[in-house]
Amino acid sequence: MADTENKALQSKEKVTLSTAAEQTKPGIVFTPAVDIFETEKELTLLADMPGVKSENLTIGLNKNVLTMSGEVATPEGENETEVLREYETGKYFREFTLSNEIDQTKIEAVLKDGVLRLILPKVEEITPRRIAVKTA
Amino acid sequence: MIFRRVTNWPSIYWRTPFGGELERLKRQMNLLSEGIFGGAYGGPSAGVFPLMNVTEDKENYYIRAELPGIKSEDLDISVTGDTLSIAGERKIPEEKGDVKYHRREREAGKFSRILNLPSQINTARVEAKCIDGMLSIVLPKAETAKEKQIVVKSS
Numbered sequence: 001m002a003d004t005e006n007k008a009l010q011s012k013e014k015v016t017l018s019t020a021a022e023q024t025k026p027g028i029v030f031t032p033a034v035d036i037f038e039t040e041k042e043l044t045l046l047a048d049m050p051g052v053k054s055e056n057l058t059i060g061l062n063k064n065v066l067t068m069s070g071e072v073a074t075p076e077g078e079n080e081t082e083v084l085r086e087y088e089t090g091k092y093f094r095e096f097t098l099s100n101e102i103d104q105t106k107i108e109a110v111l112k113d114g115v116l117r118l119i120l121p122k123v124e125e126i127t128p129r130r131i132a133v134k135t136a
Numbered sequence: 137m138i139f140r141r142v143t144n145w146p147s148i149y150w151r152t153p154f155g156g157e158l159e160r161l162k163r164q165m166n167l168l169s170e171g172i173f174g175g176a177y178g179g180p181s182a183g184v185f186p187l188m189n190v191t192e193d194k195e196n197y198y199i200r201a202e203l204p205g206i207k208s209e210d211l212d213i214s215v216t217g218d219t220l221s222i223a224g225e226r227k228i229p230e231e232k233g234d235v236k237y238h239r240r241e242r243e244a245g246k247f248s249r250i251l252n253l254p255s256q257i258n259t260a261r262v263e264a265k266c267i268d269g270m271l272s273i274v275l276p277k278a279e280t281a282k283e284k285q286i287v288v289k290s291s
Contacts, residue, residue: 009226009245011185013164033241039233048242050202050269075200075270080191083254087187087202088160114204114269 011086017093028090032068032116036096043100043120049092050114051075059109059118066096068116185247186222186271194283197253197275204269205242211266215259215275223248255281 017029035046045066049057052070060067070092076082101123108119186201199220203211211224228244256278264273 007243007245009185009243009247011187033243035228035240035242036238037231037235038238039235044231044235046242048204048269050204053268075272076189076191076198077193079193080198081193082190083192083197084188084190085160086163086189111268113207113266114202 014087023091025091028088029093030090031094032070032092034094038100042122043098043102045096045116045118045120047092047094047116047118048114049111049116051089052092052111052114052116054111057109057111057116059107061098061102061104061107061120064098064102066098066118066120067093068095068118069093070116184249186249188249188251190251190253192277195276197257197277199251199271199273199275201271202269203266203271206266206269206271208266211271213264213273215257215262217259218253218256219250220253220273220275221248221250257281 014030015033017031023029032047032049034048037044047068049068049070049072051072053073056071056073058067058069072089072091074089098120100120102120103123106121110117186203189200191198191200201222203224203226205228206224206226210227211222213220213222215221223246225246226244228242253275258276258278261276262273264271266272
Protein backbone atom coordinates (compact mmCIF):
# COMPACT_ATOMS: atom_id res chain seq x y z
CA MET A 1 0.00 0.00 0.00
CA ALA A 2 2.59 2.48 -1.08
CA ASP A 3 0.03 5.10 -2.00
CA THR A 4 -1.26 5.44 1.53
CA GLU A 5 2.11 5.70 3.23
CA ASN A 6 2.12 9.46 3.52
CA LYS A 7 -1.57 9.96 3.72
CA ALA A 8 -3.03 11.74 6.71
CA LEU A 9 -5.57 9.68 8.54
CA GLN A 10 -9.00 11.26 8.81
CA SER A 11 -11.56 10.44 11.40
CA LYS A 12 -14.90 9.16 10.30
CA GLU A 13 -18.15 9.02 12.12
CA LYS A 14 -18.73 5.40 13.02
CA VAL A 15 -21.35 3.77 10.84
CA THR A 16 -24.43 2.77 12.75
CA LEU A 17 -26.29 -0.34 11.79
CA SER A 18 -29.79 -0.11 10.45
CA THR A 19 -31.62 -3.37 10.07
CA ALA A 20 -35.19 -4.49 10.13
CA ALA A 21 -34.59 -6.65 13.16
CA GLU A 22 -34.24 -4.64 16.33
CA GLN A 23 -31.78 -5.49 19.05
CA THR A 24 -33.34 -6.66 22.28
CA LYS A 25 -30.84 -4.64 24.32
CA PRO A 26 -30.92 -0.90 23.91
CA GLY A 27 -27.82 0.91 22.71
CA ILE A 28 -26.09 1.84 19.53
CA VAL A 29 -24.87 -0.80 17.11
CA PHE A 30 -21.98 -0.03 14.78
CA THR A 31 -20.78 -1.83 11.70
CA PRO A 32 -17.02 -2.32 11.86
CA ALA A 33 -14.80 -1.39 8.92
CA VAL A 34 -13.47 -4.53 7.24
CA ASP A 35 -10.90 -5.69 4.75
CA ILE A 36 -11.67 -8.93 3.00
CA PHE A 37 -9.28 -10.71 0.73
CA GLU A 38 -9.00 -14.09 -0.81
CA THR A 39 -6.21 -16.40 -1.80
CA GLU A 40 -6.53 -19.75 -3.52
CA LYS A 41 -6.78 -21.57 -0.20
CA GLU A 42 -8.57 -19.19 2.13
CA LEU A 43 -10.66 -16.13 2.72
CA THR A 44 -9.36 -13.63 5.28
CA LEU A 45 -11.36 -10.95 6.98
CA LEU A 46 -9.93 -8.11 9.06
CA ALA A 47 -12.29 -6.02 11.16
CA ASP A 48 -11.63 -2.99 13.36
CA MET A 49 -13.36 -3.53 16.66
CA PRO A 50 -11.65 -1.33 19.23
CA GLY A 51 -12.55 -2.08 22.83
CA VAL A 52 -13.82 -5.59 22.19
CA LYS A 53 -12.32 -8.30 24.36
CA SER A 54 -12.08 -11.84 23.02
CA GLU A 55 -14.59 -13.13 25.59
CA ASN A 56 -17.15 -10.62 24.30
CA LEU A 57 -16.73 -11.51 20.66
CA THR A 58 -19.03 -13.97 18.95
CA ILE A 59 -18.43 -15.33 15.49
CA GLY A 60 -20.95 -17.59 13.86
CA LEU A 61 -21.20 -19.33 10.54
CA ASN A 62 -24.61 -20.64 9.66
CA LYS A 63 -24.81 -22.21 6.23
CA ASN A 64 -23.12 -19.43 4.27
CA VAL A 65 -23.88 -16.48 6.53
CA LEU A 66 -21.00 -15.26 8.63
CA THR A 67 -21.95 -13.22 11.66
CA MET A 68 -19.63 -11.24 13.89
CA SER A 69 -20.77 -9.49 16.97
CA GLY A 70 -18.75 -7.83 19.71
CA GLU A 71 -19.78 -6.09 22.90
CA VAL A 72 -17.87 -3.11 24.23
CA ALA A 73 -17.98 -2.44 27.94
CA THR A 74 -18.45 1.24 28.84
CA PRO A 75 -14.90 2.46 29.42
CA GLU A 76 -15.85 5.41 31.61
CA GLY A 77 -15.73 5.05 35.37
CA GLU A 78 -18.76 5.79 37.53
CA ASN A 79 -17.55 9.02 39.08
CA GLU A 80 -16.40 10.62 35.88
CA THR A 81 -18.29 13.48 34.33
CA GLU A 82 -18.22 14.20 30.64
CA VAL A 83 -16.10 17.07 29.36
CA LEU A 84 -15.93 16.34 25.66
CA ARG A 85 -17.55 13.61 23.63
CA GLU A 86 -16.66 12.97 20.04
CA TYR A 87 -17.47 9.30 19.63
CA GLU A 88 -19.86 6.78 21.06
CA THR A 89 -19.21 3.25 22.13
CA GLY A 90 -21.58 0.39 21.62
CA LYS A 91 -21.89 -2.97 20.05
CA TYR A 92 -20.33 -4.05 16.77
CA PHE A 93 -22.28 -6.21 14.40
CA ARG A 94 -21.83 -7.27 10.82
CA GLU A 95 -22.96 -10.11 8.60
CA PHE A 96 -21.64 -11.42 5.32
CA THR A 97 -22.92 -13.96 2.88
CA LEU A 98 -20.05 -16.11 1.74
CA SER A 99 -19.93 -17.40 -1.75
CA ASN A 100 -17.26 -19.99 -1.04
CA GLU A 101 -17.66 -23.29 0.73
CA ILE A 102 -15.83 -22.85 4.04
CA ASP A 103 -14.26 -25.61 6.08
CA GLN A 104 -15.94 -24.86 9.41
CA THR A 105 -13.57 -26.99 11.45
CA LYS A 106 -10.53 -24.98 10.42
CA ILE A 107 -11.74 -21.43 11.02
CA GLU A 108 -9.21 -19.37 12.92
CA ALA A 109 -9.91 -16.11 14.72
CA VAL A 110 -7.35 -13.86 16.36
CA LEU A 111 -8.18 -10.62 18.13
CA LYS A 112 -5.24 -8.31 18.66
CA ASP A 113 -5.14 -4.60 19.48
CA GLY A 114 -8.79 -4.25 18.59
CA VAL A 115 -8.43 -5.85 15.17
CA LEU A 116 -10.07 -9.16 14.41
CA ARG A 117 -8.38 -11.43 11.92
CA LEU A 118 -10.59 -14.21 10.74
CA ILE A 119 -9.22 -16.92 8.50
CA LEU A 120 -11.79 -19.00 6.67
CA PRO A 121 -10.17 -21.89 4.80
CA LYS A 122 -11.98 -23.02 1.70
CA VAL A 123 -13.07 -26.64 1.45
CA GLU A 124 -10.40 -28.67 -0.32
CA GLU A 125 -12.50 -29.70 -3.31
CA ILE A 126 -13.26 -26.09 -4.13
CA THR A 127 -9.57 -25.17 -4.42
CA PRO A 128 -9.25 -24.60 -8.15
CA ARG A 129 -6.97 -26.92 -9.98
CA ARG A 130 -5.06 -25.73 -12.95
CA ILE A 131 -5.92 -27.68 -16.00
CA ALA A 132 -3.24 -27.72 -18.56
CA VAL A 133 -4.53 -27.38 -22.05
CA LYS A 134 -2.48 -29.31 -24.47
CA THR A 135 -2.04 -28.13 -27.94
CA ALA A 136 -2.28 -30.86 -30.49
CA MET B 137 -0.12 23.88 11.01
CA ILE B 138 -0.10 22.69 14.55
CA PHE B 139 -0.72 26.21 15.74
CA ARG B 140 -3.72 26.48 13.49
CA ARG B 141 -5.12 23.33 14.98
CA VAL B 142 -4.74 24.70 18.47
CA THR B 143 -6.53 27.91 17.72
CA ASN B 144 -9.11 26.07 15.71
CA TRP B 145 -10.09 24.01 18.67
CA PRO B 146 -13.85 24.09 18.91
CA SER B 147 -15.37 25.54 22.01
CA ILE B 148 -18.75 24.31 20.84
CA TYR B 149 -17.88 20.74 21.72
CA TRP B 150 -17.35 21.36 25.38
CA ARG B 151 -19.99 20.29 27.78
CA THR B 152 -23.31 22.02 27.47
CA PRO B 153 -26.39 21.66 29.61
CA PHE B 154 -28.08 19.45 27.01
CA GLY B 155 -28.44 15.73 27.39
CA GLY B 156 -26.35 13.10 25.65
CA GLU B 157 -28.78 12.33 22.88
CA LEU B 158 -29.11 15.96 21.84
CA GLU B 159 -25.35 16.32 21.90
CA ARG B 160 -25.02 13.40 19.55
CA LEU B 161 -27.54 14.91 17.22
CA LYS B 162 -25.72 18.21 17.27
CA ARG B 163 -22.48 16.46 16.41
CA GLN B 164 -24.07 14.71 13.47
CA MET B 165 -25.52 18.02 12.30
CA ASN B 166 -22.05 19.51 12.47
CA LEU B 167 -20.64 16.69 10.41
CA LEU B 168 -23.39 17.13 7.89
CA SER B 169 -22.81 20.85 7.55
CA GLU B 170 -19.12 20.14 7.08
CA GLY B 171 -20.02 17.88 4.23
CA ILE B 172 -22.16 20.58 2.64
CA PHE B 173 -19.82 23.50 3.17
CA GLY B 174 -16.70 21.48 2.50
CA GLY B 175 -15.24 22.02 5.93
CA ALA B 176 -15.10 25.81 5.47
CA TYR B 177 -17.76 26.01 8.10
CA GLY B 178 -14.99 25.55 10.64
CA GLY B 179 -16.20 22.25 11.92
CA PRO B 180 -13.71 20.62 14.24
CA SER B 181 -13.47 17.07 13.04
CA ALA B 182 -12.35 18.02 9.54
CA GLY B 183 -9.12 16.12 9.24
CA VAL B 184 -8.86 15.48 12.93
CA PHE B 185 -7.81 12.03 14.04
CA PRO B 186 -8.34 10.38 16.44
CA LEU B 187 -11.71 11.29 17.86
CA MET B 188 -11.47 11.70 21.61
CA ASN B 189 -13.69 11.46 24.62
CA VAL B 190 -12.67 13.42 27.69
CA THR B 191 -14.06 12.93 31.17
CA GLU B 192 -12.99 14.21 34.56
CA ASP B 193 -13.32 13.56 38.23
CA LYS B 194 -11.93 15.52 41.17
CA GLU B 195 -8.40 14.26 40.66
CA ASN B 196 -7.89 13.52 36.98
CA TYR B 197 -8.84 14.04 33.41
CA TYR B 198 -9.37 10.90 31.36
CA ILE B 199 -8.87 10.90 27.63
CA ARG B 200 -9.95 7.97 25.52
CA ALA B 201 -9.53 7.32 21.84
CA GLU B 202 -10.12 4.37 19.56
CA LEU B 203 -6.97 3.32 17.79
CA PRO B 204 -7.47 -0.20 16.46
CA GLY B 205 -4.37 -1.92 15.16
CA ILE B 206 -1.98 0.80 16.29
CA LYS B 207 1.02 -0.42 18.19
CA SER B 208 2.21 1.58 21.20
CA GLU B 209 5.62 2.10 19.58
CA ASP B 210 3.91 3.90 16.70
CA LEU B 211 2.32 6.37 19.11
CA ASP B 212 3.89 9.56 20.32
CA ILE B 213 2.13 11.29 23.21
CA SER B 214 3.40 14.37 25.03
CA VAL B 215 2.01 16.83 27.54
CA THR B 216 2.89 20.38 28.50
CA GLY B 217 0.98 22.58 30.91
CA ASP B 218 -2.57 22.14 29.71
CA THR B 219 -2.07 20.68 26.26
CA LEU B 220 -1.81 17.12 25.14
CA SER B 221 -0.40 16.24 21.78
CA ILE B 222 -0.78 12.89 20.16
CA ALA B 223 0.81 11.81 16.92
CA GLY B 224 1.31 8.49 15.27
CA GLU B 225 0.87 6.29 12.32
CA ARG B 226 -1.50 3.52 11.54
CA LYS B 227 0.16 0.86 9.47
CA ILE B 228 -1.66 -1.84 7.65
CA PRO B 229 0.93 -4.36 6.56
CA GLU B 230 0.78 -5.60 3.01
CA GLU B 231 -0.57 -9.11 2.73
CA LYS B 232 1.88 -11.63 1.41
CA GLY B 233 1.32 -13.67 -1.67
CA ASP B 234 -1.29 -13.57 -4.32
CA VAL B 235 -4.30 -11.91 -2.72
CA LYS B 236 -7.47 -10.68 -4.28
CA TYR B 237 -9.27 -7.95 -2.34
CA HIS B 238 -13.03 -8.01 -2.04
CA ARG B 239 -13.31 -5.06 0.32
CA ARG B 240 -10.93 -2.46 1.61
CA GLU B 241 -12.54 -0.20 4.17
CA ARG B 242 -9.77 0.08 6.76
CA GLU B 243 -7.38 2.96 6.25
CA ALA B 244 -3.76 3.55 7.07
CA GLY B 245 -1.96 6.84 7.49
CA LYS B 246 -0.33 9.36 9.77
CA PHE B 247 -2.10 11.53 12.28
CA SER B 248 -1.47 14.24 14.81
CA ARG B 249 -3.70 16.14 17.11
CA ILE B 250 -3.38 18.67 19.89
CA LEU B 251 -5.95 18.96 22.60
CA ASN B 252 -6.32 21.85 25.02
CA LEU B 253 -7.54 20.84 28.44
CA PRO B 254 -9.66 23.13 30.60
CA SER B 255 -6.98 23.37 33.28
CA GLN B 256 -3.32 22.72 34.08
CA ILE B 257 -2.18 19.14 34.58
CA ASN B 258 0.53 17.49 36.60
CA THR B 259 2.67 16.40 33.66
CA ALA B 260 4.95 14.22 35.78
CA ARG B 261 2.23 11.74 36.62
CA VAL B 262 0.49 11.25 33.30
CA GLU B 263 -0.13 7.64 32.39
CA ALA B 264 -1.17 6.17 29.07
CA LYS B 265 -2.08 2.67 28.02
CA CYS B 266 -3.43 1.04 24.92
CA ILE B 267 -5.57 -2.04 25.44
CA ASP B 268 -7.61 -3.79 22.74
CA GLY B 269 -7.11 -0.84 20.41
CA MET B 270 -8.46 1.61 22.96
CA LEU B 271 -6.08 4.28 24.16
CA SER B 272 -6.69 5.69 27.60
CA ILE B 273 -4.69 8.47 29.19
CA VAL B 274 -4.99 9.54 32.81
CA LEU B 275 -3.91 13.13 33.41
CA PRO B 276 -3.81 14.18 37.06
CA LYS B 277 -4.89 17.77 37.60
CA ALA B 278 -2.30 20.16 38.93
CA GLU B 279 -2.70 21.06 42.61
CA THR B 280 -3.54 24.63 41.70
CA ALA B 281 -6.29 23.51 39.35
CA LYS B 282 -8.06 21.23 41.82
CA GLU B 283 -11.32 22.21 43.35
CA LYS B 284 -10.96 23.33 46.97
CA GLN B 285 -13.58 23.20 49.62
CA ILE B 286 -13.71 26.43 51.56
CA VAL B 287 -14.88 26.31 55.14
CA VAL B 288 -17.10 29.16 56.13
CA LYS B 289 -16.34 30.19 59.66
CA SER B 290 -19.03 31.44 61.89
CA SER B 291 -18.01 33.70 64.66
